[in-house]
Structure formats: C-alpha cells, structure tokens
Amino acid sequence: MYKFGLEAFNGSVIALATNRYDELEKRTHISITFQRVGVLTGLNQAFQCVGSILIAPLIKRYPTKNVLACAVLIFGFMSSLLLILDAATGGKFRPRRSPHGDFSYYGDYNTDAMIPICKCSIYLSYAFEITRVVHNEAWLKCRAPDMVSSAEGSQHLKTVLVAHG
Numbered sequence: 060m061y062k063f064g065l066e067a068f069n070g071s072v073i074a075l076a077t078n079r080y081d082e083l084e085k086r087t088h089i090s091i092t093f094q095r096v097g098v099l100t101g102l103n104q105a106f107q108c109v110g111s112i113l114i115a116p117l118i119k120r121y122p123t124k125n126v127l128a129c130a131v132l133i134f135g136f137m138s139s140l141l142l143i144l145d146a147a148t149g150g151k152f153r154p155r156r157s158p159h160g161d162f163s164y165y166g167d168y169n170t171d172a173m174i175p176i177c178k179c180s181i182y183l184s185y186a187f188e189i190t191r192v193v194h195n196e197a198w199l200k201c202r203a204p205d206m207v208s209s210a211e212g213s214q215h216l217k218t219v220l221v222a223h224g
Contacts, residue, residue: 077092099174
C-alpha cells in the first residue's frame with residue numbers, strides 16, 4: 060500500500076508541474092511544458108537509481124531501521140517543501156465551487172522551483188530497497204536462524220541481500 064501512495068505522490072507532482080507550465084504558456088505564449096516535465100521525470104528516475112546504489116553502503120554501516128527512519132523523515136521534509144512553498148507564496152486550498160480551468164488558488168512561485176524537489180526520489184528508493192532487505196532478512200531468519208543470530212552473520216546476510224537484490 061505504501062508503494063501505491065509514493066507513486067501517487069510522484070504522479071501528483073508531475074501533474075502539478077504540467078498544469079503550472081500550461082498556465083505559464085497561456086501568459087507568455089511560450090510552450091516549455093514537455094521539456095520541463097521531461098526533466099522532472101528524468102531526474103526523478105535518475106535519483107531513484109542513485110538512491111538504489113547508495114543504499115548498500117548505508118545499511119552495511121548503520122542499522123537498517125535507522126537508515127529507514129532517516130529516509131522516511133527526509134522524504135517527508137523534502138515533499139513538504141512544495142506545500143510550504145505554495146502556501147508561502149499565496150497558495151490556498153482549491154475552493155469548492157471554483158470554475159473549471161481557474162487556477163488562481165496556486166501560489167505565485169517559479170514552477171522551475173519544483174525541479175530540485177525531485178531529489179526526494181533518492182529517499183523514496185531507500186524505502187523501496189530497505190523493504191526488500193527487511194523482507195529477505197525475515198525470510199532467512201526462518202530458514203537459517205543460526206546464521207542470522209550472530210552480528211557477523213547478520214552483516215554477511217545484509218551484504219548478500221543488497222548485492223543480489
């Protein structure tokens with residue numbers, strides 16, 4: 060269920076960017092929607108790949124639960140920056156009876172400011188990879204409890220699980 064929520068979050072950021080760039084086109088008569096949405100999507104995927112690579116040394120060095128907790132906290136902070144930015148620049152909740160196509164409730168900020176928020180995909184991929192590792196660790200504890208009980212064996216399992224997915 061968490062994966063659905065996180066992917067829905069990514070989709071909503073892309074939809075918001077598309078909508079805002081379309082509104083910018085109406086004012087400036089310059090279309091950059093697909094260019095910038097492509098940048099957002101590409102950076103999102105690139106940062107997820109980087110996060111999948113960076114997770115292995117982190118869970119080797121620190122306890123898995125601590126890495127997961129930090130990843131979730133940082134992801135929450137990074138994703139809330141968009142809400143804070145919108146509210147700080149005059150954005151409001153969508154009125155109940157707003158006419159179709161009226162987006163006057165958006166904050167007044169440069170839509171390109173959404174691009175750095177793609178960095179939160181690193182922490183998203185941490186959560187994805189850690190849930191795989193935790194699931195595999197639990198499965199192996201049932202199969203080889205003597206190997207998992209020692210700290211050295213547990214560290215070896217983490218290395219194997221991260222290396223082989």
